Amino acid sequence: MKMYQFLKTRHHKEFMRDIQSQFVKNILTDVCTNPKESGAAFAPSNIALCKYWGKRNPSLNLPVNSSLSISLGSLGTRTEIRLHDTPATWADRVYLNGQLQPPESSFVQRVTSFLNLFCPMLGNVHFEVRTENNIPTAAGLASSASGFAALVIALDDLAGWGLDKKQLSMLARLGSGSASRSVYDGFVQWNAGSNSDGMDSFAEPVFKPWQEFCIGILELSDARKPVSSRDGMNRTVETSELYKSWPQQAAADLKTIRAAIESQDFPLLGKTAEHNALSMHATMMAAWPPLLYLQPETIEQIHKVQRVRSKGLEVYLTIDAGPNIKLLFLEEDEASVASTFPGLKTIKPFGSC
Numbered sequence: 372m373k374m375y376q377f378l379k380t381r382h383h384k385e386f387m388r389d390i391q392s393q394f395v396k397n398i399l400t401d402v403c404t405n406p407k408e409s410g411a412a413f414a415p416s417n418i419a420l421c422k423y424w425g426k427r428n429p430s431l432n433l434p435v436n437s438s439l440s441i442s443l444g445s446l447g448t449r450t451e452i453r454l455h456d457t458p459a460t461w462a463d464r465v466y467l468n469g470q471l472q473p474p475e476s477s478f479v480q481r482v483t484s485f486l487n488l489f490c491p492m493l494g495n496v497h498f499e500v501r502t503e504n505n506i507p508t509a510a511g512l513a514s515s516a517s518g519f520a521a522l523v524i525a526l527d528d529l530a531g532w533g534l535d536k537k538q539l540s541m542l543a544r545l546g547s548g549s550a551s552r553s554v555y556d557g558f559v560q561w562n563a564g565s566n567s568d569g570m571d572s573f574a575e576p577v578f579k580p581w582q583e584f585c586i587g588i589l590e591l592s593d594a595r596k597p598v599s600s601r602d603g604m605n606r607t608v609e610t611s612e613l614y615k616s617w618p619q620q621a622a623a624d625l626k627t628i629r630a631a632i633e634s635q636d637f638p639l640l641g642k643t644a645e646h647n648a649l650s651m652h653a654t655m656m657a658a659w660p661p662l663l664y665l666q667p668e669t670i671e672q673i674h675k676v677q678r679v680r681s682k683g684l685e686v687y688l689t690i691d692a693g694p695n696i697k698l699l700f701l702e703e704d705e706a707s708v709a710s711t712f713p714g715l716k717t718i719k720p721f722g723s724c
């Protein structure tokens with residue numbers, strides 16, 4: 372059995388829970404719990420310019436490579452959480468955008484199994500979670516990133532732990548790797564770390580605002596992706612010969628993107644981010660069974676971006692594990708980019724949306 376298949380077995384899930392519970396205990400060792408009735412938080416969504424692709428430890432969501440993202444300002448998830456002490460028949464209730472979700476749905480299962488990791492500190496309780504996403508639907512923006520970040524920060528608010536951002540980032544990471552970056556605004560670097568206990572794998576802010584920086588969301592398809600990012604990256608690590616060169620390239624790209632942010636060198640940032648995203652897709656296509664998230668419309672738009680760039684429009688692209696494209700450009704080109712790509716939704720991470 373391949374490792375990515377083994378990761379789905381009950382045996383592995385139980386093993387994973389033990390490791391995650393221990394990790395949560397380690398973080399909360401010297402912390403006092405002082406719960407109130409409810410807690411609330413907002414966390415932004417984020418888009419990686421240097422992608423996270425591949426785990427060195429799937430139980431603790433420890434990545435193979437460090438990554439760097441940009442948070443999307445006021446686009447993200449707002450979550451409110453309440454405690455209910457028993458009755459035993461009561462189950463956790465999870466609302467998404469005002470709708471009570473079926474307990475057997477994968478969304479509820481993921482949220483409740485994450486929250487259950489914290490039950491030893493909170494007693495025999497049930498949770499009521501109300502979560503609202505204002506991310507454009509079907510835009511291919513990872514709602515698990517802002518979702519788990521908002522959930523952890525709301526839980527900290529409810530429990531009165533007073534955790535710092537580094538601890539919040541590590542706990543959000545347990546829910547979803549990219550969530551570790553969503554505890555901050557602006558440019559954010561998630562350090563892969565090298566320790567097996569996961570205590571050195573957390574995100575940090577880059578502290579370099581760039582007012583003119585724009586992101587354009589090009590929605591091309593709202594089809595549900597056939598393979599989740601999680602399964603896709605595990606399969607890539609396991610079966611893609613091309614993946615062997617990925618960690619080295621990602622490390623070099625991260626360094627270049629950091630330098631481009633420092634010097635506000637937009638062409639350098641743009642071309643490195645585009646190269647990084649397309650290289651990640653190359654590792655996926657070389658997996659077996661192959662992972663092809665790009666649709667015909669995606670390929671068409673990649674050609675278009677290259678064509679308009681060759682005519683002098685400074686626009687670059689990045690793509691996550693899906694068919695939609697995110698354009699990168701500066702405010703001075705906003706009008707030209709918008710007229711070239713009809714239907715584009717522009718986000719200014721350092722300004723107003």
Ligand code: 2P0
Nearest residue numbers: 419422423547548549600601691692
């Ligand atoms: C990223 N992605 O850096 C990369 C680029 C998708 C492509 O992080 O298994 O949902 O929960 O840690 O965070 C999506 O993966 O995966 C992702 P898990 P996650 O944004």
